[in-house]
Amino acid sequence: MAARSKPVSAGAGPANSRGKPTLRTIADITGLAVTTVSRALANAPQISIETRNRVRQVALDIGYSPDRAAQRLKTGRTNVIAILLEPHEEILGYGTSVMAGIAKALQGTAYHLIVMPNFLNAANIDAINYIIRNSMADGLIFSRTEPLDPRVMLLSENGFPFVTHGRTELATAHPFVDYDNFTFAYEATRRLIAKGRRRLALISGPAGYTFAGHIQHGFMTAVREAGCAYEILSDIDLDCPAGAIRDRIRRRYAEKDPPDGFACGGEVCALATITGMTDCGLTLGLEYDIVAKQTSQLLSAIQPRVDTIYEDLTATGEHMGRILLRRIAGSTNINELQLLLNPELPFETQPASVAD
Amino acid sequence: MAARSKPVSAGAGPANSRGKPTLRTIADITGLAVTTVSRALANAPQISIETRNRVRQVALDIGYSPDRAAQRLKTGRTNVIAILLEPHEEILGYGTSVMAGIAKALQGTAYHLIVMPNFLNAANIDAINYIIRNSMADGLIFSRTEPLDPRVMLLSENGFPFVTHGRTELATAHPFVDYDNFTFAYEATRRLIAKGRRRLALISGPAGYTFAGHIQHGFMTAVREAGCAYEILSDIDLDCPAGAIRDRIRRRYAEKDPPDGFACGGEVCALATITGMTDCGLTLGLEYDIVAKQTSQLLSAIQPRVDTIYEDLTATGEHMGRILLRRIAGSTNINELQLLLNPELPFETQPASVAD
DNA sequence: CGATCTATTTAAAACGTTTTCATCATACGA
DNA sequence: TCGTATGATGAAAACGTTTTAAATAGATCG
Numbered sequence A, B: 001m002a003a004r005s006k007p008v009s010a011g012a013g014p015a016n017s018r019g020k021p022t023l024r025t026i027a028d029i030t031g032l033a034v035t036t037v038s039r040a041l042a043n044a045p046q047i048s049i050e051t052r053n054r055v056r057q058v059a060l061d062i063g064y065s066p067d068r069a070a071q072r073l074k075t076g077r078t079n080v081i082a083i084l085l086e087p088h089e090e091i092l093g094y095g096t097s098v099m100a101g102i103a104k105a106l107q108g109t110a111y112h113l114i115v116m117p118n119f120l121n122a123a124n125i126d127a128i129n130y131i132i133r134n135s136m137a138d139g140l141i142f143s144r145t146e147p148l149d150p151r152v153m154l155l156s157e158n159g160f161p162f163v164t165h166g167r168t169e170l171a172t173a174h175p176f177v178d179y180d181n182f183t184f185a186y187e188a189t190r191r192l193i194a195k196g197r198r199r200l201a202l203i204s205g206p207a208g209y210t211f212a213g214h215i216q217h218g219f220m221t222a223v224r225e226a227g228c229a230y231e232i233l234s235d236i237d238l239d240c241p242a243g244a245i246r247d248r249i250r251r252r253y254a255e256k257d258p259p260d261g262f263a264c265g266g267e268v269c270a271l272a273t274i275t276g277m278t279d280c281g282l283t284l285g286l287e288y289d290i291v292a293k294q295t296s297q298l299l300s301a302i303q304p305r306v307d308t309i310y311e312d313l314t315a316t317g318e319h320m321g322r323i324l325l326r327r328i329a330g331s332t333n334i335n336e337l338q339l340l341l342n343p344e345l346p347f348e349t350q351p352a353s354v355a356d
Numbered sequence C: 001c002g003a004t005c006t007a008t009t010t011a012a013a014a015c016g017t018t019t020t021c022a023t024c025a026t027a028c029g030a
Numbered sequence D: 001t002c003g004t005a006t007g008a009t010g011a012a013a014a015c016g017t018t019t020t021a022a023a024t025a026g027a028t029c030g
Helices: A023-030 A034-041 A049-062 A068-075 A087-106 A124-133 A150-158 A181-194 A210-226 A242-254 A267-279 A313-328 B023-030 B034-041 B049-062 B068-075 B087-106 B124-133 B150-158 B181-194 B210-226 B242-254 B267-279 B313-328
Strands: A080-085 A112-117 A139-143 A162-165 A176-179 A199-203 A229-232 A261-264 A289-294 A307-310 A338-341 B080-085 B112-117 B139-143 B162-165 B176-179 B199-203 B229-232 B261-264 B289-294 B307-310 B338-341
Touching: A023 A034, A023 A049, A034 A049, A068 B068, A080 A087, A080 A124, A080 B087, A087 A112, A087 A139, A087 A313, A087 B080, A087 B087, A087 B112, A112 A124, A112 B087, A124 A139, A124 A150, A139 A313, A150 A162, A162 A313, A176 A181, A176 A313, A181 A199, A181 A210, A181 A261, A181 A289, A181 A307, A199 A210, A210 A229, A242 A267, A261 A267, A267 A289, A313 A338, B023 B034, B023 B049, B034 B049, B080 B087, B080 B124, B087 B112, B087 B139, B087 B313, B112 B124, B124 B139, B124 B150, B139 B313, B150 B162, B162 B313, B176 B181, B176 B313, B181 B199, B181 B210, B181 B261, B181 B289, B181 B307, B199 B210, B210 B229, B242 B267, B261 B267, B267 B289, B313 B338
Parallel strands: A080 A112, A080 A139, A139 A162, A162 A176, A176 A338, A199 A229, A199 A261, A261 A289, A289 A307, B080 B112, B080 B139, B139 B162, B162 B176, B176 B338, B199 B229, B199 B261, B261 B289, B289 B307
Antiparallel strands: A112 B112
């Protein structure tokens, strides 16, 4: 309890100017040097086991926790993970779900999650340059990759750890988590066909994103196999406001040979489709069917039920977090840095390589 | 360009071990002392205007940006704003919208937004203790206040800057942004009455939260004024899954004197209500009406249209961000730290005190 | 018994800022 | 001509860590 053989201020209280206990405080109490305390807390093997225990105990007693700023300054590590938040994600909690998942993966680690918003149409690449140049974080997560995504290229060149939500077609492999949108769309379309629908329409993601291509590919594969009529609804995509989609559906229905089956990449989109068709006097399950991607509980209460295939965004976030931590820790084993989530598999049953 | 009268490494490149330009780099280039450079960049009046300009130019040329860790260590300021993310916010993008707003307010400042997730049912108060004790941030934002919110009390006692989304009934005034839920509910109920509905039901927030009380108060005031039959639907609230609300609506309809007008505090809730009533063979606008709070574009595409009153969550976030910055800057003028948003007023037309 | 090891501990430097306290001209009033 | 403002700059300490390089004391050994 009392300090000895050292020039020390009397008590065991926080001798600090800011009132927070530091390594120095512990050093004074134990009579050890700051260096030793630091090493002891880091569990360095060169420090005797008794000293380590004693230091740990004192640290616990006085409620010591290391100053992140000082650690960061000294080591260059920030203990921060950044996520690039896109404006499109405002609706239906994409961002919130993914963040909750990431946070879950970060739980118990020294890492914290910081949000780098990317609205105001700033070019994505600027935000990333900013993060790299100012070493704002030890790792980065972002979504909506393009096949030749310049962000991925920039980060790869700089050796900056990152994980994308979505794949690219770049030659150099990089960490990602993706949902198998091909299988989603293929399966959705097959279900429509199984329900007897023969004039199928797809509402996919905005052109240019990898996932939109995958959805289209899955859709096309299924319709070609079955040999039915199909179309990809032009002028609209998943990012459009619900009203725009509803109007587009109504317009389409006024033309000839309207679709009787819709594959929808999102929930709001499905809802808008139902609304548009209802306006035209048609009933879901009777004159037409929908299979949609589900990412929340929104559609589960809608009557008549919309047939859905689930994508678990929180699990996606958790995977991305885990993978990023692994990457930061130095892993270059691409097998444990890439993960393609199957529409059927819930989080718990993913491959072992991921369940750390 | 060339350094002079100083022992200096030859070129103007980043003489740094980590390769990043520092104050030292600029000092070497200009031949000034680090102190002077620091002051010049801080625009200190004691430094001559020419020197200030010269330093600024060099800083720009070599792409200098201050090391946040060092600043933080020295000043004790973190330049970080934290938001406590609640699990309930996963659905319908509450969190994402508010964060986008906060980020907008932080735009151009030195502040960054970090997310402190609070799921896993950890007591709220622990998260806040953690933030205070480890000085994780300079300010905190959180939502869903209770009338005697212990978090508010803790933060106030510690003099830690914060802004709540929602009011409390505590004696000591604190910064907040709130939506006038009384007026919302009052107005919603009045609209139902104006539509000729006379047996009104309310679906409000979970008991215990301040805003739920305000909603009920508004509802009660309106129904009492009009003298019509009313009820607050028991066993469910806005946080319930849509399916639970739908079922509750169906059960209620099976009993006698079912409501013909619903005031709904949220969009999912409104959707679930429609679904439940449709199941019972009733049509919105014909046998019953709904007035709901709207926070996204979700309902705008639904047919028949649901009558809504808007709450702009992104604007709320932006206000909270601005107010928190003001509070951190030292303001104690409670008039510019509290804001009650009127359901009618869009962001642009708020009182001058807020438009920084 | 002096020399080399080994096991533990320590002093001091460094990370990049900000801040306190000088220093040094130059100009000014007396 | 001297003291004293004044205006501009600098040296050095400090923030709380981690890390490099030493020091100390036993223990082992030839």
